[in-house]
Amino acid sequence: MATPDAHNTPYEESLEPSRLVLLDEVPANAQTRPQGRAFRLAAARGVRGIVAHSDPEPRARPTAHGPELVLPGHYGTIYQAKGMDCPGKTRPRHLTLLPDGSVLHDRAMSKVRNGERGRGGVERRPVTLGARPRDEGEAGRGWPEEALQATGARVVAHGRNHKYAAYTGPRTGRRLIATSHPYPKADQGDAAA
Incomplete structure (x- = not known):
């Protein structure tokens, strides 16, 4: 992945967020505020690149009454709302x-x-x-x-996770990647990105 500064030192100038966890009673649209704050704090500390992944595959656990959904899978809606680029997918x-x-x-x-x-x-x-x-x-x-x-x-x-990338810091609007794919959506299946 090409970066604007040629090299971003992992864990210093580029980061991968782990999880954004909110209580069930928090409205779905409330996710973007803590995400935006995290990006601003990272930029203030010299981070210039954020890379994130979303796993579209649901996970279930077996029960006596049949499979119980544990993780529904997601397409990175919060990263899309942030305007992050979508360079494609990870390897299977x-x-x-x-x-x-x-x-x-x-x-x-x-x-x-x-x-x-x-x-x-x-x-x-x-x-x-x-x-x-x-x-x-x-x-x-x-x-x-x-x-x-x-x-x-x-x-x-x-299968493969969806990848997202964003440049943080001065001169917002800069991009980490040369080509961004269309955002994947749940109804597009595996053909997206």
């Missing part, structure tokens, strides 16, 4: 879905396998879903696969 990939409908990312599991900092929270997730706790001193290499099998986790093919 595979996801590990836990029985509660949440995703256990490969990077998280590699923390367990490699004994990295932050692995405690990753280990607790499968344990809360029925896996045995990892024994103290037990190597992290084999336990993740055993834990995922015990929980009934499954690997599923995932």
Whole structure:
């Protein structure tokens, strides 16, 4: 992705927002205000590029009465309202879905396998879903696969997330990318962007 300044140092001059979480009672159109404030604060600290993703694929968890929708999927309406560019989609990939409908990312599991900092929270997730706790001193290499099998986790093919990009800072209106695709909409299916 071309940037106006040729290089934006990740985590210093370019960021990827994690989540915008609002209570259910907050009106849907209230999302743009905290997003705009976050962009202004980032720009004031020298951030010049924001890249965001939206996952259009719904996620469900099995129940005795059939699948229960956990995540409806979204097309990045808040990024579209901000006027962010849409450079296209990410590459297809595979996801590990836990029985509660949440995703256990490969990077998280590699923390367990490699004994990295932050692995405690990753280990607790499968344990809360029925896996045995990892024994103290037990190597992290084999336990993740055993834990995922015990929980009934499954690997599923995932389509592609929509990508969005915005330039922040002085001279607003500058663009991070040369070509922006039309915004994806729910009724366009997978053919969009």
